[in-house]
Amino acid sequence: MGTWDVGPFDNDTAADFCDHISDAATGEREGIVHGALIRVIDTVDYLEAPESDVAVVAALVAAQCPGGEPAHPVYGPQKPLPDLTGLRDLARQALDRVMTEPSELLELWSESDGGAWRAVIRRLQGVLQVRPPGEQLGLL
16 A cells, blocks of 8 residues: 555554564564664665655654654554653654655655645654753743
């Protein structure tokens, strides 16, 4: 089926990745998420679409942050995840990389009406933005 909508869980690659996380031992899940984020961040050359699609991992981190939306009930992981909020900055960096040329996913969405997709990514980036403690409490 490929991609059926603009959300982070709305493609086969992301759904398969979430299955992979669910199939892993409980103690390995954070490492899988961490590794996926690092692979995207460390890609200097052309970032292929399948690697970009695992930016769903960023959505899993964002889901645990204030203002984050829960993972998709069908296509997201079916088993509990550990606390991933310590990966917040890495998740934001991974999304930043997806939105930076050369990025196949960015190109593909630019060829179609990708405004809704970019809005989803910007929202995730906003949720993942690390804020000073006073701002988090609404004091700044």
